[in-house]
Amino acid sequence: MSSPPIVTRFAPSPTGYLHIGGARTALFNWLFARGRGGKFLLRIEDTDRERSTPEATAAILQGLTWLGLDWDGEAVSQFDQRHRHAQVAHEMLDRGTAYRCFSTQDEIAAFRAAQEAAGVSYAVFQSPWRDADPATHPDAPYAIRMKAPRTGETKINDTVQGIVTVRNDQLDDMIVLRSDGNPTYMLAVVVDDHDMGVTHVIRGDDHLNNAARQQMVYDAMDWAIPVWAHIPLIHGPDGKKLSKRHGATAVGDYQAQGYPAAGMRNYLTRLGWAQGDAELFTTDQAKEMFGLEGIGRSPARLDFKKLESTCGWHLARTDDAALLHEIDAYLAAANRPALTVAQRDLLLRAMYCVKDRAKTFPELIDKAQFALTSRPIDIDEAAGKALDDVSRGILKELTLRLQNASWTKEELESILTEVATAHGIGFGKLAAPLRAALAGRSATPSVYDMMLVIGLDETIARLQDAAA
């Protein structure tokens, strides 16, 4: 309790939908902060004006909201901080840790081309302005470059990856402020993380190399370096980098496919993180358990079967009213027609006998089809086979017996058993035509549950329809 409060952040660039990998990064940051009484901040990295769109920002916020990853305060626009970034760049200039570079992009391209022609596969660009006398500065646009050390090495002390050493001669004098006066990502992240008081930077390991350059900025400004935690990326089922051809990569896709958010959180938490044999847990438990020590070092692949299985576990444990609300949201996200008031009521009543049989919302709705549908019942081919003249006769008799039944499972059980026995058939022989009459299908919840859910009148009506 005497340790400084933890501040984490999720900093996506609004150039597209919220990626499943980004969602997991956000989740790790959220779990870490929330489990330790810290803050979880959101910053939109929109310094690339060409590619950033408000639609993408909205999609990201929506995705995080659906996943239940709430952030503290308002989402910060990185672009809005540009004057502060420029100010820091100039302060670096004053400190002598940065310099004005008048090389044009054509000159830089020519330099690289010449290097390549000379057989040098790659060489860092060395600006001729690095040590130029300010008196020789032309009156022309310039970029501000970091004056990075050219010898020695930079060590990143990463919680996940260990100590990673990068040779300084591999790094160029990165541009911190573009010639148009706008900051680059490298500068902006560092300034914002510092200004926002971020203590733990948990992000994809595609930034691992960048951390070395960013650390130079921290050093140049004499700022405290945050705790680094670079987590491995998520790959598709084939082990390749996740891309559109793997199917769902946007979290919105998962919502539209009807995966419950709680299951997504659980599954995503276990993707690249583990604590012993813990597999299935609530979000509160996850907050308790989650820690940087449990993060793995190798990339993980998506496994939809396991996702579904995890979701099924959560579906069965969510209370009925909450499930109904989630289903409403799912229907809207999937562009499916909303439930009527009557259907919502029926679904709520059917919930107990379908929720532990389904893994996703569409599956749950399908299993509750007997309750949501209305007469006349559409009887499919497989179910229809159970409806022959003999079984119709039995259903007629059953209808009479049911007229005055008290609608309890016990009584229904005894009536059905009596009817079956009277005709010298097994219960299964009676259940098949009953299922056909009640649901029009051969695979349904228990016939008792269906009758209890739809009620006496509707049961009688459906039986009469089928027996006719």
Added chain:
RNA sequence: GGCCCGUUCGUCUAUCGGUUAGGACACCAGGUUUUCAACCUGGGAAGAGGGGUUCGACUCCCCUACGGGCUGCCA
């Protein structure tokens, strides 16, 4: 090309020098059951390859292979 990171059952992973290498999903078999699902029991299934270090390596070191990332006035 250069640099950085990674590699345990099909998949997610446990293991932090000594284990019959454990769990979960998936798969297979059986059970339960009015159908389907759920559920229960059981089964097969792994240390990329090669060198070291060590009494002893999945664990530590090196090489190779494979995968990924970075190498921009993108983020």
